[in-house]
Amino acid sequence: MTVAADQHNEGKRDVTLRVFRLNPQVDSKPYYDDYTIPVERGITVLRALNYIKENIDASISYRVFCQAGICGSCGMRINGISKLACTTQVWDELSKCREEGIIKIEPLRNMPLIKDLIVDMDPLVAKMKHYSNWVDSTMPEAEMGKKEFLVSEEEFLRYDKATDCILCASCVSECSILRANKDYVSPAVLLKSYRMNADSRDGIHDIRLAELVQDHGVWDCTHCYRCQETCVKSIPIMDAIHGIREDAIESRGMKDTAGSKHAEAFMSDISKKGKLVEATLPFRTNGVAWTVKNLLPMAVKMILKRRTPPPPPLVKSSKGIKQFRAEFKEMSEHVKQDHKTHNK
Amino acid sequence: MKRYAYYLSCINESMTKELDRSIALWQKDLGIELVHLHESTCCGGSNLDYVSPKHFALVNARNIAHAEKMGLDLVVSCNTCLMTIRTAKKKLDASPELRAEVNEILKAEGLEYRGTSEVRHLLWVLIDDVGLDAIKAKVKVPLSQYRIAPFYGCHILRPSTVLGKDNPLDPTSLDQLIEALGGNTIPYTHKNRCCGFHTLLVAEEESLSVAAEALGEAIDEKADFIVTPCPLCHTVLDGYQAKALKQADIHGSIPVLHLSEMVGLALGYTAKELGVKRHIVS
DSSP: OHHHHHHHHHTEEEEEEEEEEOOTTTOSSOEEEEEEEEEETTOBHHHHHHHHHHHTOTTOOOOOSOSSSSSOTTEEEETTEEEEGGGOBHHHHHTTOSBTTEEEEEOOSSSOEEETTEEOOHHHHHHHHHTTOSOOBOSOGGGTTTSOOOOOHHHHHHHTGGGGOOOOOHHHHHOHHHHHOTTSOOHHHHHHHHHHHTOTTBSOHHHHHHHHTSTTSGGGOOOOOHHHHHOTTOOOHHHHHHHHHHHHHHSTTOOOSHHHHHHHHHHHHHHHHSSOOGGGHHHHHHHHHHHHHHHHHHHHHHHHTTOSOOOGGGSOOOTTHHHHHHHHHHHHHHHHHHHHHHHO | OEEEEEEOOHHHHHTOHHHHHHHHHHGGGGTEEEEEETTOOOOOTTTHHHHOHHHHHHHHHHHHHHHHHHTOOEEEOOHHHHHHHHHHHHHHHHOHHHHHHHHHHHGGGTOOOOSOSOEEEHHHHIIIIIOHHHHHHHOSSOOTTOEEEEOOOSTTTSSTTTOOSSOTTSOOHHHHHHHHTTOEEOOOGGGGSOOOGGGTTTSHHHHHHHHHHHHHHHHHTTOSEEEESOHHHHIIIIITHHHHHHHTTOOOOOOEEEHHHHHHHHTTOOHHHHTGGGSSOO
């Protein structure tokens, strides 16, 4: 009996939700409201919020729909991390609180705030439109509905995971580059773009790709992996971003960008010396004028500290470079063969 | 003396030479020997994997195979090299076809990738192999006078499916090392954030804005220095510091130490010996 009673006690406790509040029509600045409520083990953050709204304060605002991790409406920051309130257990959050027993609830970042925990999704939707995040069918209109459009399993596996995205915008909220520039394409839109570009039914691959390699596009991702790490559906978003880059490098006419040149410099340097030639990397990425304008003041400081990378002739090749070059070249032959087979 | 094959990162051979030099000073004090792998080539720096996935697999299978030939784990002191080589290892270990393809090529050099050597960061070796108690016992000059901001960087944490040592949302390994060396860590919300390195040449303004946030918090919190286990993070946070802070209109400055220099200081080596004077911000 005692054991059962203890378990019961362990399964219920008072928890405080510290909720971000801001009604821009009334408040001059945001504040936090604390709501302390009895919570049983097994209750989600969303249900706790529902309890507060129904029993304590009807004025708190948040989005909610399916309550089952499907619709992506209830994305918010819980103890600092963007996730879905409906799939997050209050109990699991207790060990992550900065202040004992207080769970902090805040709106997603990198999107304009409407009220309390509700953010404006319109800018994200506008980006999805800008990058044509839909399949633009190659099937003539007259045939639609009359003919099947078959997708092979092999093809589907390439974007199966990407189709799991529910547009909860957690990745948008966590993105390092969006924090710095709201015009950046954003991880969710890159993921969708990759998925559409890999679809054989789509007819605007080249147009979409041409837009993706422009400023604020795919090359501005800084590889921090925050999007992937917080994705509520565990989608490997970086694979999609790298997939677009790989595509851009292979496609003719898409290579004339700083990002592409920078990436290809690695390939070129490794093939020659096995080492990166850092001294000329800025020139090869952005040209002489940019480099002189942007890096000269720093170069002077670096020279004074003897920190400048060595000029190309002084970059020592890796030991056994001759053999390495032969191996690298042999792999290039494999890649050529792969392309031939792929194109057949 | 426990031995490891030490991967030579491009940046440590050129811009951040003080990193490898400082390790060389103290490695024997902690009972480890990092054997320089002069055959190692650039890992591809988180770029080669999409420029040419096959070359990426070959290059890193070869890097790891050299360590395997010596029967040693491969130790890395750059986060991006760590993440990149571990990503390649994961792909190689999962695909017998890919392994066979690269091994067919590596045969000419008498190498074979078998997947027997682990790829580890120097920080992990210090904590898991040397041990915090053993490190504590070797400290000659405890860092007790310093308030230290631990900046982990991305690629020692994320993707956790490839790294997996620390919880990427709340990493502790670097904090533990600082404490073992007698130092005090500050609460630092940017500890697991990005430095912006990988877009410095492509989206400089954005990169500097990312860096300025991390620098700004450490300055606000009155940390004495930032420490990082990654030479790429160091290059941004130290080398680009003035430019980043100017762009963000933040006043002040803060020194940034390599992990290896911080260890060296606690083991009794001078800042001059460790190469701290080579930094842009001193």
